[in-house]
Amino acid sequence: MKTHVAIVGAGPAGLLLGHLLRAEGIECVVVERQTGDYVLGRIRAGVLEAITVNLMERLGLDARLKAEGLVEEGFNLADGERLIRIDVANLTGQTVTVYGQTEVTRDLMDAAPERGLPVLYGAGDVALHEIESDAPYLTFTHEGRQERLDARFIVGCDGFHGPSRKAIPARVAREYERVYPFGWLGILADVPPCNHELIYANHERGFALASMRSHVRSRYYVDVPLTEKIEDWSDERIWDELAIRLGPDAAAQMTRGPSIEKSIAPLRSYVFEPMRHGSLLLCGDAAHIVPPTGAKGLNLAASDVHYAAQALTGFFKAGDADAIAGYAAKALARVWKSERFSWSLTKLMHRFPDDGPFERAMQVAELDYIATSRAAQTSIAENYVGLPV
Template sequence: MKTQVAIIGAGPSGLLLGHLLKAEGIDCVVLERQTGDYVLGRIRAGVLEQITVQLMERLGLDARLKAEGLVEEGFNLADGERLIRIDVANLTGKTVVVYGQTEITKDLMDAAAPRGLPVIYQAGDVAVHDIESDAPYVTYTKDGKEERIDARFIIGCDGFHGPSRKAIPASVGREYERVYPFGWLGILADVPPCNHELIYANHERGFALASMRSHTRSRYYVDVPLTEKIEDWSDDRIWDELAIRLGPDAAANMTRGPSIEKSIAPLRSYVFEPMRHGSLLLCGDAAHIVPPTGAKGLNLAASDVHYAAEAITAYFKKADNDAIPAYSTKALARVWKAERFSWSLTKLMHRFPDDGPFERAMQVAELDYIANSVAAQTSIAENYVGLPV
């Protein structure tokens, strides 16, 4: 098979890129090692920045997003004594939208066949070849047979553990990483949220987050040591811990119910440079990971896709040979700013095991400063709603 662009990974970033390229008349194929049902079963983020919403609007795939998404004008930081509301809409003139990553993926997946975007599921043993040439190719196995796709460009949207990043020589790449000493234990339940806006809570027992997927489905988190096991956390134990950490006001409005999904996700900050080598470009988790504090993961992937689609379109339709080499620098400039915000909010709202009285005093001082400073709130709001692309 021959195509102009081979995309590895049929999560939201790979599908979004495929749709953007098809809309420009650029041939592409998406490969995914899992089944479509498996991809849709992944429970992920749900807060969308302007860039993600705008890309769905551009594609005309935002009907369900507009109908079901919850427009959020602010969010809250809880310091154990009060809620500090960050009025995002008033401070920036923009909003975010709560709409699950699973729903974005479903919208993109459902539109693939009608719009002629080929997606090959259950593609095993995917490998990339000759990325330093102008004629790279991808091999994979399907139904016991080895297949090959020749392309001009290969785009790795295959996550942290995929083959794309590993194809870049170690002599070329550089990794930056911070592994955090805790994970987020999440519970998803069909219950109304305890607050119409998100609450990030810093409590002496640890961090908690109250969020939602809809008016009737809630997503809650508490941070736990990495040694914890999910089977040791009953639904009742999680609800009890949330009630303590979120505080009495949130607890009074919290509806308990059986979990739909429970999991513990480790936290890390990670960046790989460069995000392009030869004819291979990396997007999303293939190149960077952020802790979920601040909801930047999916949105960073969307901005990568925006830059990648622009560069590839310029190459094929304008004969612009400088666009592809510029992709990595452009994408990384936004990546590092989002990494900074996610890292700083994680440090502010979590109690780290090695922190002492000084570090805690700094958190208290910072939260008090934020509570009384429009400038500080504006800075947080600008980052939360998403920096310009």
């Protein structure tokens, strides 16, 4: 098999890039290790920045997003005594949209056949070869056969554990990482949200988040030590803990119900450089991880895809090799700013085990400053809604 661009990974990043390239008439094939049902079964974030919404609009795949997505004009920080509302729309003139990552993936997946985007699910033993040449290729097994896919470029959209990043030689690799001493215990339930906007809560018992997927489906989180086990957390225990951490006003509006999904996700900040080596480009979690505080993961992947699509289109349609050469610098500039925001919001809203009275006093002072400063709120709003691409 031959194509212009081989894309590894059929999550939202890989599918979005494939659709953008096909819209420009550029041949590409997406190779995915898992089945389509497995990909759709992964529960992920659901707050979309303008960049993600705009890309779906550009592709004409935003009908369900517009019909079912919830436009959010602000969000809240809770400090145990009050809600500090960040009026994103007023401060920036923009909004975010609540629409599950699973639904974005479904929209992209469903449109692939009619848009002429080949997606090979269930591809095993994917390996990248000759990425430092102008003729890289993939090898993998598919439907019981050994396959080879030759391309001009390979784009790794295969997440943190995929083979793409590992194909870059160690001699050029640089890794930056911060592992956090807690995870987020999440519960998904078919109940109405306790507030029409997200609430990030800093309580003496720990962090909590009240969010939603729709008017009738809610997603809640509490932070827990990494030693905790999901089987020790009954639905009742989680609801009780949420009611305490979110405060009495939110608790009074909270509807309890059986969980349809529970999990504990570890938190880390991670960046890999370079995001391009030879004929290989990296997008999304293959190159960086952000803690979920601030909902940057999917949106950062979307901005990577935006830059990658621009670069590849420039190369194939205008012969612009400089577009490929400039991809990593453009992508990383936005990556590091998003990493900074997610890291700072995580530090502000969580109690770290090693923190003492001074660190807690700094959190209190920062939250009080945010509550009384339009400038501080504007800075948060600009980062939350998404920095320009």
